[in-house]
Amino acid sequence: MEQMKSLLIQTALHDEHISAGAKMVNYAGFEMPVSYAGVVTEHHAVRKSCGMFDVSHMGEFRITGSQALDLAQHITTNDVSRLTPGMVQYSCMPNGRGGIVDDLLVYCIASDEFLLVVNAANRMKDLHWINKNNSFNAQLTDESEAWSLIALQGPEAASVLAPHSSGASLNDMQYYTFDFGTVCGRPCLISATGYTGAGGFELYLKNADAVPVWQALTRAGVQHCGLGSRDTLRLEAGFCLYGNEIDDSTSPISAGLSWITKFTNPFINSEQLKAEKALGSPELLRGLVITERGIPRTGYAIENINGETIGRVTSGTSSPTLGYSIAMGYVAKEEAEIGNTVYVRIRKNAIPAEVVRPGFLKK
DSSP states (O other): OHHHHHHOOTTTTTHHHHHHOOOEEEETTEEEEEEOOOHHHHHHHHHHHHHEEEOTSOOOOOOOTTTOOOOOOOOOHHHOGGOOOBEEEEEEEEEESSOOOOOEEEEEEEETEEEEEEEEGGGGHHHHHHHHHHOSSEEEOOOGGGGEEEEEEEETTHHHHHGGGSSHHHHHHHHEEEEEEEEEEEEEESOOOOOSSSSSSEEEEEEEHHHHHHHHHTTTTTTEOHHHHHHHHHHHHHHHOBBBTBSSOTTTTTTTOOOOOOOSOTTTTEEEHHHHHHHHHHHEEEEEEEEEOOOOOOOOOOOTTTSEEEEEEEEEOOOOTTTSSEEEEEEEGOOOTOOEEEEEEEEEEEEEEEOOOSOSSSS
């Protein structure tokens, strides 16, 4: 066990997690905190006040050069040309076969400079894929090991961060924008983004600056949060998780990501995805509200009233905010109408569920 732990990558905040009594797990080759005070406690802290996560395992790539925009446009489904410096865009990279290499954030630093933030488990795959498809006058640099990333999430995030930051007007920052400033006197890219549906910021710091910022926010009373609550929070918000809702075999159209799949400019696989959008996907990602007792889990079968399998659960949990079980999963389009009743096979029981759009929280 100790030898296995020694092979895992540790973030710059590792010792802080250990001293705080975090339960550590292997996540995408990193030794990461899954919980501190418990998933439910951490979940409620983010929904009601503020919590912070170490998400330094994420990958950061920088694209520069006279054709940086052309490369970013070619490899992603969203319209990168709409970005101006200080804007962020959610997107995905199609794999040329109808599936998804990864989902990611695209930061427009300048007209010829973009920062791509990718999933930890896909970092090397993404790097290879972008290099393979880089026929442009653009340079790709992997900066992942130089950055730490702290996600400060919740409705009180701005008021908590304000006394420690300068150079960025936190209350005026629109969702999916960013600014350069300082936190605790340390240079920081402050991004009004997150993966919880609770609002807040993501703080990009050099590794040496992460510990003093984490410690200052700890002294301010911010709840430490692990990957467990991050997952329940994102599921309530209806956000896709790579490896669950999306992967190399799922299309962005089927996954409900048409809104980030723009056909204003050609990109890898754009013609196939355009045709799929016109014809419709054979299955659609839907939210499921479980109307009886039972917790749906990844891989559980979704059935119709006749007991025929019509889909599968991709993520499920008992929602700490709502007090009942929720899930996301793929449902055959014939059965995927909003408001339809389907059944989740939980062990021997077929538990009824209402089909809804992903995203379970009131706007």
